[in-house]
Amino acid sequence: MRLHGYFRSSASWRVRIALALKGLSWETIPHSLVDGEQRDPGFLALNPQGLVPALEIDGLVLTQSLAICEYLDETHPQPPLLPPDAAGRARARALAQAIACDLHPVQNLRVLQRIRAIAGNADAGTIWARETCDQGLDAFAELVGEGAGAFCLGDAPGLADLILVPQLANARRFGCDMRWPRLLAIEEACLSLSAFASTAPSAVEQG
Amino acid sequence: MRLHGYFRSSASWRVRIALALKGLSWETIPHSLVDGEQRDPGFLALNPQGLVPALEIDGLVLTQSLAICEYLDETHPQPPLLPPDAAGRARARALAQAIACDLHPVQNLRVLQRIRAIAGNADAGTIWARETCDQGLDAFAELVGEGAGAFCLGDAPGLADLILVPQLANARRFGCDMRWPRLLAIEEACLSLSAFASTAPSAVEQG
Numbered sequence: 443m444r445l446h447g448y449f450r451s452s453a454s455w456r457v458r459i460a461l462a463l464k465g466l467s468w469e470t471i472p473h474s475l476v477d478g479e480q481r482d483p484g485f486l487a488l489n490p491q492g493l494v495p496a497l498e499i500d501g502l503v504l505t506q507s508l509a510i511c512e513y514l515d516e517t518h519p520q521p522p523l524l525p526p527d528a529a530g531r532a533r534a535r536a537l538a539q540a541i542a543c544d545l546h547p548v549q550n551l552r553v554l555q556r557i558r559a560i561a562g563n564a565d566a567g568t569i570w571a572r573e574t575c576d577q578g579l580d581a582f583a584e585l586v587g588e589g590a591g592a593f594c595l596g597d598a599p600g601l602a603d604l605i606l607v608p609q610l611a612n613a614r615r616f617g618c619d620m621r622w623p624r625l626l627a628i629e630e631a632c633l634s635l636s637a638f639a640s641t642a643p644s645a646v647e648q649g
Numbered sequence: 650m651r652l653h654g655y656f657r658s659s660a661s662w663r664v665r666i667a668l669a670l671k672g673l674s675w676e677t678i679p680h681s682l683v684d685g686e687q688r689d690p691g692f693l694a695l696n697p698q699g700l701v702p703a704l705e706i707d708g709l710v711l712t713q714s715l716a717i718c719e720y721l722d723e724t725h726p727q728p729p730l731l732p733p734d735a736a737g738r739a740r741a742r743a744l745a746q747a748i749a750c751d752l753h754p755v756q757n758l759r760v761l762q763r764i765r766a767i768a769g770n771a772d773a774g775t776i777w778a779r780e781t782c783d784q785g786l787d788a789f790a791e792l793v794g795e796g797a798g799a800f801c802l803g804d805a806p807g808l809a810d811l812i813l814v815p816q817l818a819n820a821r822r823f824g825c826d827m828r829w830p831r832l833l834a835i836e837e838a839c840l841s842l843s844a845f846a847s848t849a850p851s852a853v854e855q856g
Contacts, residue, residue: 502739509746532720
């Protein structure tokens, strides 16, 4: 199995966590987003979107981090990334999508580069990113609530957690004040696990 | 069942299509995004994100259009919105997310308002929206390919189609040149079905 990704890409880190939680091993094919390598013709032939991650597995090329995580969960059910009931799955997916659809896309590198170009200065991108992270994580913290366990949805990590942790790293990088004690507690619980810590950008950068 | 939405919201239209494909009936609770009604305290108590759609069903409040569609598919399996096999589901979800994560969020009203404010003129938002639609739908057309059936993934409409059709409407509104013959053929096949046509913004605006 070959994972096309980039060490600092949040969406790539999500998939690395899912693979590690499932106890799977993989080969990394790096594509530097800073150097625009995701637009190389060879990679575009694999994924016409020119985005990482893409996972070569079972003779398929899978794209989109959430779709990849659901595929891994269906084909390698243990440990589960989603709750066993439809209501629980809807809640887990809604939490994941609150970040993956409403927050992360509007603060990723592609958008920041456009904002900087429109504004004519580099700070505009960072201010935008910080504000969208603050708003998005305020809402996410409300959605998660106090909860009963150490993770977003109970006592085991799952889809919502593997989306949250990379986003918190982005928020920290953008200079957010990290005003979400419950989310930071979830992050600490996650990063105490090898599946999260060993796949972090700082851990895989040299790899 | 009560659907909190807005007639012109793409994400609300997705859920209306899913409900209609499943043969379900629902009450609409409108929230004007233009007037900012999705930020009213009463609605924020239901959905702290302050976004539509939200679906009250089975004693739950579900948010996030894709999570809602998956819930409806799990609880009302016929007709299915997703293929029966894991690889097919991964492909359907990846197509849906190519629009729902990478395209729609960066051209929705909230972002356009910010772009206009940064640029200091209204046109900047429309130019941005048109360019992101062009790029996103170019990639989507490549991902769909020529295909075998009238819809994105065969002979029946599903998750990818109910995400595509509202996005094509957005692209048309932003003045895109609609250079995707295969996608327009899929749109035509979809809009020949009542589940798509009867739930379109123009059809429900008076409702």
